[in-house]
Amino acid sequence: MTSRWTTAVLDTDQPGGWAVARSPEGFLFDDNGALFPREWLKRQDLSILAEHGIGHLDGEPVYLLELRSTSEVPGCSWKGLRAFMLDGDHTIYKVLGYAAQIGTWAREHRFCGNCGQAMTQVPRERAMYCQPCDLRSYPRISPSMIVLVTRGDEVLLARSPRFVTGVYSTLAGFAEPGESAEDCLIREVREEVQIEVKNIQYMGSQCWPFPHSMMLGFHAEYASGEIVCQEDEIEDAQWFNVHDLPPLPASKSIARYLIDVYVARRLGHAEPVLPG
Numbered sequence: 666m667t668s669r670w671t672t673a674v675l676d677t678d679q680p681g682g683w684a685v686a687r688s689p690e691g692f693l694f695d696d697n698g699a700l701f702p703r704e705w706l707k708r709q710d711l712s713i714l715a716e717h718g719i720g721h722l723d724g725e726p727v728y729l730l731e732l733r734s735t736s737e738v739p740g741c742s743w744k745g746l747r748a749f750m751l752d753g754d755h756t757i758y759k760v761l762g763y764a765a766q767i768g769t770w771a772r773e774h775r776f777c778g779n780c781g782q783a784m785t786q787v788p789r790e791r792a793m794y795c796q797p798c799d800l801r802s803y804p805r806i807s808p809s810m811i812v813l814v815t816r817g818d819e820v821l822l823a824r825s826p827r828f829v830t831g832v833y834s835t836l837a838g839f840a841e842p843g844e845s846a847e848d849c850l851i852r853e854v855r856e857e858v859q860i861e862v863k864n865i866q867y868m869g870s871q872c873w874p875f876p877h878s879m880m881l882g883f884h885a886e887y888a889s890g891e892i893v894c895q896e897d898e899i900e901d902a903q904w905f906n907v908h909d910l911p912p913l914p915a916s917k918s919i920a921r922y923l924i925d926v927y928v929a930r931r932l933g934h935a936e937p938v939l940p941g
C-alpha cells in the first residue's frame with residue numbers, strides 16, 4: 666500500500682497547493698478540516714513568521730504557515746495537536762505532527778547557536794544555515810525509551826503527576842549522551858521505580874511530536890527489587906494483573922500498544938498493530 670502522506674522539501678516560491686496554519690494555540694481548522702487552499706489562507710489576516718513546504722498529501726503539495734500569534738479567521742477555530750491525535754484522521758495527524766516538528770525546530774533555530782547571527786533556510790534541504798560559521802542545523806529528534814516491565818500475569822504501570830487523573834502508563838525517559846538504548850532503559854527503570862529488569866526485547870518505534878521525541882518501545886521482564894517511586898516524577902507505580910487494569914493511555918500511543926500486545930499474548934487474543 667502506498668502512503669497517502671510523504672514528506673518533502675518544497676520551494677515556497679511555487680504557487681498553489683494546500684496549507685496548514687500553526688499558532689501558539691495549535692492548528693487552524695474549519696468544517697473541512699485543517700487543510701486550506703494555500704492561496705486563500707495567505708490572503709487571510711495572519712502574522713506569518715515563516716513558510717515551509719513540508720510534503721505531499723495524495724500527491725498534492727502541502728505547506729506550513731508558522732504564525733507569530735493567533736488571529737481570528739472567520740468560520741475557523743484553533744485546536745492543539747493532541748486533540749487531532751485523539752479524534753482525527755491518522756493521516757492528517759501525521760501531516761500536522763510533522764508540521765509541528767518542522768515549525769518548532771525552524772522557529773527555535775532562527776539564530777546561530779555558535780555566533781548568534783540570523784540563520785537562513787537552505788534551499789532543497791531541511792536545514793538552517795549560518796554562513797559565517799558554515800554551520801547547518803537539522804531538525805532535532807530526541808530518542809526516548811519506553812518499556813513495559815512484566816512479571817507473569819502482572820504488568821508494571823506508573824503515574825506521572827502530569828497524567829490525566831487515574832491513568833497509568835509504561836515507564837519512559839529520554840536517552841542521555843553516552844548511553845545505548847538498553848543502558849537508558851535500565852537507568853530509567855532504576856531511577857523511576859528502583860526495579861531491575863532482564864530479557865529486554867525491542868518491540869517497535871513511534872514518532873511522538875510533543876515536541877520532538879522518537880519513542881523506542883521495549884518489553885522487559887522483572888528481575889529483582891521492590892517498587893520505590895522516584896520523588897516528583899512518579900506519583901504511584903503498581904503491579905497490575907492483566908485481568909484488572911487501570912485506565913490506560915490513548916489507543917494510538919506506543920505505551921498503549923506495548924500494554925495491548927502483552928495482554929493479547931497472555932490472553933491468547935489477536936495482537937494489535939502499532940500506529941505509524
Ligand SMILES: NC(=O)C1=CN([C@@H]2O[C@H](COP(=O)(O)OP(=O)(O)OC[C@H]3O[C@@H](n4cnc5c(N)ncnc54)[C@H](O)[C@@H]3O)[C@@H](O)[C@H]2O)C=CC1
Pocket residue numbers: 807809811834835836837838839840853871873875876878880914918919920921
Ligand atoms: N507515545 C507514548 O506512548 C509516550 C510518550 N512519552 C514521551 O516520552 C518522553 C520521555 O518521557 P518522560 O517520562 O517525560 O521523560 P523522563 O523520564 O526523561 O523525564 C522528563 C525529564 O527529562 C528532562 N528532559 C526533557 N526533555 C529532554 C530531552 N529532550 N532530553 C533529555 N532530557 C529531557 C526534563 O528534566 C524532564 O523533566 C516524553 O516526550 C513523553 O511525552 C511518554 C510516555 C508515553
Ligand SMILES: [Mg+2]
Pocket residue numbers: 836837838857898
Ligand atoms: Mg519518565
Ligand SMILES: [Zn+2]
Pocket residue numbers: 777778779780781782795796797798799800
Ligand atoms: Zn554562526
